[in-house]
Amino acid sequence: MSRKLITVLLVFSFSFGISASEHLRQLEIDSSNTTKHSTKINGKKVSYSATTGTQPVWDKEGHPTASLFYTYYQRTDIKDNSTRPLLISFNGGPGSASVWMHVAYTGPRVLNVDNEGFPLQPYGVKTNPYSILDVADIVFVNPVNTGYSRVLPNKEGKMPSKEQQKKMFFGVNADIKYLADWVNTFVSRTNRWRSPKYLIGESYGTTRVSGLALELQNRQWMYLNGVILVSPTDIGIDRKGPVKAANRLPYFAAAAWYHNALASELQSKDLLELLPEVEGFTINEYIPALAKGGFINAEEKQAIATKVAHYSGLSIDEVLGSNLDIATSYFWKALLRNRKQTIGRLDSRYLGIDKKTVGERPDYNSELTSWLHSFTPAINYYLREELDYVTDIKYNMFGPVHPWDRTNNKTGENLRQAMAQNPYLNVMIQAGYYDGATNYFDAKYTMWQLDPSGLMKERLSFKGYRSGHMMYLRHDDLRDANQDIRAFMKATLPSKDKAAKY
Secondary structure, X not given: OOHHHHHHHHHHHHHOOXXXXXXXXXXXXXXXXXXXXXXXXXXXXXXXXXXXXXXXXXXXXXXXXXXXXXXXXXXXXXXXXXXOOEEEEEOOOXXXXXXXXXXXXXXXXXXXXXXXXXXXXXXOEEEOOOOHHXXXXXXXXXXXXXXXXXXXXXXXXXXXXHHHHHHHOXXXXXHHHHHHHHHHHHHHHOOOOOOOEXXXXXXXXXXXXXXXXXXXXXHOOOOOOEEEEEOOOOOOOOOOHHHHHHXXXXXXXXXXXXXXXXXXXXXXXXXXXXXXXXXXXXXXXXXXXXXXXXXXXHXXXXXXXXXXXXXXXXXXXXXXXXXXXXXXHHHHHHOOHHHOOEEOOOOOOOEEOOOOOOOOOOOOOHHHHHHHXXXXXXXXXXXXXXXXXXXXXXXXXXXXXXXXXOOOOOHHHHHHHHHHXXXXXXXXXXXXXXXXXXXXXXXXXXXXXXXXXXXOHHHXXXXXXXXXXXXXXXXXXHHHHHHHHHHHHHHHOOOOOOOOOO
């Protein structure tokens, strides 16, 4: 097309009132769209509505600074929601959309995957027969720059600088602060102040919800009944040095057992029989040995290396060559080297193949590439074609939020303090045994260290599953993990005569 013809078309467009601004790819700042549905959960019919929309974040002067995309599921055959739980769901990253738990775990629709969680075509979603929507309403929240959520121009019409955006949104404490404000507005708009409230976060989302528990309580005067930590991070609880190194071993043993890479006397045991044995060795022998560093005597070092090799599926030479401290990336590359395969980081059931069998780490994360097969087409199809949310904005599976400010992370201590101040507040941890990124034994250690007094340990619980970071991708764990949430909610909804007091 000639430049002259383009000019004529532009003049024609503006003459008839068609401006370039009408074609800007912009997020609608404040919107909602509701559709009606029904499903079967545990064999019983459940009618529900799904509201997709955007809700702003405002600054102190009342100017919108960002708008967050959310999906809110509400059972429609319940007349009184004052005793019906509201579950507020966040994923992690930081920079990850809420897609993962939305269309694979607690929501009414889940991915079209096989029983072990591997992708199937045609891509899409199917009924989730185990969704907790029968007992709780759910809102899936996408933090700034994830999903369809976006930063907005300032009152002068200019985008904030990268440094300004970091200060406003992209850090441990900034994230918690603006999300607490957003949750307050959402609860007010949906008339859910009387409802029991629960937070669930996965991966970095556990850092987020741990901090939110106290922020909501102390700054928004909103008290929770429960916090669910799925595949938790360290939530600011220190586990460096010998503890960090040794805590990997139970996960190594689980992954090696899954791939039949251990000695026959270990393979003959069930996983849940093997793991307590490895955990005991880790606490009682491995951590003390690593604490001795280079001053451990040769005989003890050899004995420890022999046991670590026995439990990990690696050779004694590999363990000694690592000075007893085996990097997870090396383990993913080395465990099945003789089979010319690597194992996944977030879920070590997944296998990969590298260009070369030599090396210190895999070429790629085999589990993540598999998941993106399923999740990306599914969420784009589902929101647009089933929930009728139509936009030209790109759905960010992973959004631009870095560099993330990780300083002053006291979220674990904040969660402890929130529990201490609120006798109703309970915490449940869910973790997959084959997760090599946020391993299950680190999750147990975090639970043990969360309340050093031990006075609240009856309000802390752990659930483990025979899968990885997203344990719910495996059919049996989808069923069991959702049922564990149901049981947790039932146990943490106090009777009418049970006051919040010690």
